[in-house]
Amino acid sequence: MGHTIVEKILARAGGRAEVSPGDIVEARVDLALANDVTAPLAIDEFEKAGFTKVFDPTKIALVPDHFTPNKDIKAASQNKRMREFARRHDIAHYWEVGRVGIEHVLLPEQGLVAPGDVVIGADSHTCTYGALAAFSTGVGSTDFAAAMAWGRVWLRVPETIRFVYHGRPSRYVGGKDLMLHTIGLIGVDGALYQAMEFTGPAIKRMSVAGRFTMCNMAIEAGAKCGVVGYDETTAAYLQGRPAGSRARDGGVEANSDPDAAFVREIEIDAAAVEPTVSLPHLASNTAPAASLAGITIDQVVIGSCTNGRLEDLRQAAELLRGRKVHPDVRLIILPGTQQVCLDAAADGTMAALIEAGGAFSTPTCGPCLGGHMGVLAEGERAVATTNRNFVGRMGHPASEVYLASPYVAAASAIAGHIATPEMVDAAGVSSGAPDGGRRGVSGGGRS
């Protein structure tokens, strides 16, 4: 009987010949991470329990990315606590503002994740690294504290749902649309306690950036992890990064066996998926972007751990170059890392976004979780390439977040309402606001 990628990784990490879904393993941890929101609580617990030493300072990452640059005195104090701990314990992977990035963009970029690794993070979007054929999952602060001391984590081996994406997605459809569509299909607890393995021709052709976006949102379906098998795209991404040389057996083993047992298999025609939007207040509340053109917006956020990679910003710039952000809309760009900023500056992406009227932020989680740098007021609406649209997620409990791809977000920023790239293309170049800049009453759509 064959095994899934996740079963194989957890068997090895747990020191077992093989494991099956439902087994509990105490898995060795290759990388444990936390951020400025979750680490302070973990440090409190670590010290309260009487631990004085971390298991391996080279396998711990502490990333000040949520409320940085420090948004207020309390956040500054939390960051100070984390910084002092990092220094005291010689934590190898700690970055200050100016070098830090959004954790789930930064860590793979720095080459800290290899195929076959077990990664746990005190951040629910830790599931992102499954895109590199690693097992990675979010945990709480106490689990992270235990892993810092012990170098292990207890895990229940999950069943795996296999998703097969057939066909070639249309011009403006990417990983974000496929994932929102998938969550719409199975629901926000459709993969509860399970692993989501993404396969099929559309995944085979997908860039690592698109795969990161899909695995990032596995948690939004309740999953323990998202994962994509190792292939030549993974290999090309790892080339020249430290993790590249660490990939065990050349990474080849990080694939499910042909006779692996899946709890469910779901086939999706990627060619039929439209640019997709999740409406408030659940990621599963999906609709085609084209059907939502009556909904006017106040803010657009492009970036985050979900869509803050160079490819995402380039897609936004593709539409915004030579056009203007709608006068009533605030466009905020959240690049994932300083390297993304430099690359976007070098290839003209940053200039195109700024010339269009967008604000280019330093890397931060910022408004995605209603922290700072773009919080919404009562009654305001945003289109965001982020990952959650819960009540109050980006600010006031009576504000609204619509989740979308960088293409749909950029098109919406130009139009002043939810729009598809095709609508913007059809409206021609320049403003994209056919009534000369003000939104018509008929297009109001406020409810």
Added chain:
Amino acid sequence: MIFEGAVHKFGRDVDTDVIIPARYLNTTDPAELASHCMEDIDAGFVARVRPGDIVVAGENFGCGSSREHAPVAIRAAGVSCVVAASFARIFYRNAINTGLPIVICPAAVAGAQAGDRLRVDLATGVVTDLTRDTTYQADAFPAFMRELIAQGGLLPYVKARLDEAAAQ
């Protein structure tokens, strides 16, 4: 352990952003976190809840963010136990790790109404709605979880393991 209190009832998919909004995550102080517990979906919750009261909710309780501040806020608000039809996985771990008693019992969730007196016996998994004189049987925790709980949570468990290894 036996808990008894009034039911505060919520629907399905109660996420950690509404349990404790991120705008308050610049602190780890339990009392301060508790003062904002549930404020975005039930602004009167903190004022209404009495020590020992029980939160009863639908499927996928605690979905979303990994913030451990969520179970910490619920417990510090005075809630003795959460009974849900199902829990999101990170919240489930966090509740066990921080000592917030949780029980999975879809039948009790379907039957219990806001304001009912509920009794939860953690050892036997028996949930009794005293107002309606109805009894339900909750799912048992896996053996491994029972051992963790018996040892006082994850960190005492790990500390004992490491101390034992160091002594050898």
